[in-house]
Amino acid sequence: MNAMPHTTGGNAYNFGFLDEYAKKEIRRAVLKAIAIPGYQVPYASREMPMGRGFGTGGLQLTLALIGPGEVVKVIDQGSDDSVNAVNLRRFIEMTCPGVSTTTRTAEASLIQSRHRIPERPLTPTQILVLQVPYPDPLVVVEPSEDKRKIMHGEADYSRLLVKLYEDIVQFDEITISHRYPTRINGHYVIDPSPIPRWDVPRLDHAAALTLFGAGREKKIYAVPPHTRAEPLAFSDVPFRVEDFRDEAGRRRACARCGCTDSFLDEFSSDAGEKVYQCSDTDWCDEKLLRKESLRGEAA
Amino acid sequence: MMKHECIWLADVQQRVFRELVEAFSRPGEVRDLTPWLDGATAQRAVLATLMDGETTLADPHARLGAADWPLLQARIGTAEDARYVVADGRRAPGFEPALGTLESPESGATLLIEVAAVGSGPLALELAGPGIDGPGIDGRRELRLDGLHPDWLLRRADWTAGFPLGVDILFTDATRIVALPRTTRAAPMGNPPT
Numbered sequence: 001m002n003a004m005p006h007t008t009g010g011n012a013y014n015f016g017f018l019d020e021y022a023k024k025e026i027r028r029a030v031l032k033a034i035a036i037p038g039y040q041v042p043y044a045s046r047e048m049p050m051g052r053g054f055g056t057g058g059l060q061l062t063l064a065l066i067g068p069g070e071v072v073k074v075i076d077q078g079s080d081d082s083v084n085a086v087n088l089r090r091f092i093e094m095t096c097p098g099v100s101t102t103t104r105t106a107e108a109s110l111i112q113s114r115h116r117i118p119e120r121p122l123t124p125t126q127i128l129v130l131q132v133p134y135p136d137p138l139v140v141v142e143p144s145e146d147k148r149k150i151m152h153g154e155a156d157y158s159r160l161l162v163k164l165y166e167d168i169v170q171f172d173e174i175t176i177s178h179r180y181p182t183r184i185n186g187h188y189v190i191d192p193s194p195i196p197r198w199d200v201p202r203l204d205h206a207a208a209l210t211l212f213g214a215g216r217e218k219k220i221y222a223v224p225p226h227t228r229a230e231p232l233a234f235s236d237v238p239f240r241v242e243d244f245r246d247e248a249g250r251r252r253a254c255a256r257c258g259c260t261d262s263f264l265d266e267f268s269s270d271a272g273e274k275v276y277q278c279s280d281t282d283w284c285d286e287k288l289l290r291k292e293s294l295r296g297e298a299a
Numbered sequence: 300m301m302k303h304e305c306i307w308l309a310d311v312q313q314r315v316f317r318e319l320v321e322a323f324s325r326p327g328e329v330r331d332l333t334p335w336l337d338g339a340t341a342q343r344a345v346l347a348t349l350m351d352g353e354t355t356l357a358d359p360h361a362r363l364g365a366a367d368w369p370l371l372q373a374r375i376g377t378a379e380d381a382r383y384v385v386a387d388g389r390r391a392p393g394f395e396p397a398l399g400t401l402e403s404p405e406s407g408a409t410l411l412i413e414v415a416a417v418g419s420g421p422l423a424l425e426l427a428g429p430g431i432d433g434p435g436i437d438g439r440r441e442l443r444l445d446g447l448h449p450d451w452l453l454r455r456a457d458w459t460a461g462f463p464l465g466v467d468i469l470f471t472d473a474t475r476i477v478a479l480p481r482t483t484r485a486a487p488m489g490n491p492p493t
Contacts (some may be wrong), residue, residue, distance in 0.1 A: 153401030
């Protein structure tokens, strides 16, 4: 054994659940993923005590990265309180004694997320781990993985561009709402996980490292800090993020905190009306808190 | 009971790994491993962190002791085909490391090169450059090294010419590490003092 495991406080599991050999393999894959931005490094994804498709890829990354003293935040659809986020957070708390958890983006050193990049810009001391269901953007145009690997190596994305062009011909715009294909450092095109288009520009020249883990597909890839991340587009049909303007052309605001520059979720009220609210709950809470304290000072 | 050096402890390896993540994420940024070494060299700590029986290691400059191999557990490879190659930076590279393939660029080697000093010394490299930024480098960054045979940089330029093929380098001195992944452009600044 060349890595002595450590269990603390009578915990039956190794720290971080994974055995040290599994962590080493993931760690080697992570370093290669950072060195080859956007390339999907294969790894031996382990069975986790939860179904594949529930974030096991992201979780294995988190567990290979995490250490005592870490402050972890888990997000699902922008919220820390959804079932998936709560389950993953509890699992991390149970298997990583000494690690603390938070819902505050600013306090976290490690953020595991599904479907969102936090609204608050991340800092160089933070790492974002995204859970990925389908890592390969070429799967829609090429069923053979061997052929896709060659296409990726040659940065041959012509068939993907044809697919986007067909979208424009048929619908007058590119209809991909999530998982928007994004070219990293001028070479590999990645599936940036099912984040909305709204979040894609935030990968470009980000201060923080972003790691992507696909447990079922056994792939790890990365966007290092300060790296170009360009959504695929055409010169005459530029990339666009979601439009939150109402019929009158005004930007819709969050019904809760009043924010007009965040990604909004749409709900139906009891009266059947459409209601818009920040999808990033920590962002929304913070705005609301600031608004209330301002109101308190004014009173 | 046999006393283990701390570099074999799981929590030390986790800390060393996080330093490696930072180093590869920010090429040219020097990371100090002193708090985790307890007398071991940075290169040995990195090897302890990354090696096991699933990977291959080559030691063309015979830097490792016979006692290290059973602990590292890595399979012995040649400098031409191993995933990891340990090297002495003062000596010219007398080998052609694996550069990977288009389908599997990750099989390009990681070179663990020991030099006299990382972060100081007569050799000054400009990473990225004016108008060019690169993965991990916001604008430009300067890296100083001491005790690197000039052939390494010439050969590296050839090895990394065909992205995604290439090698990823980790320079170490006694306690510090700095990474030069295959995407980083590195050019000598001015002329080294004679």
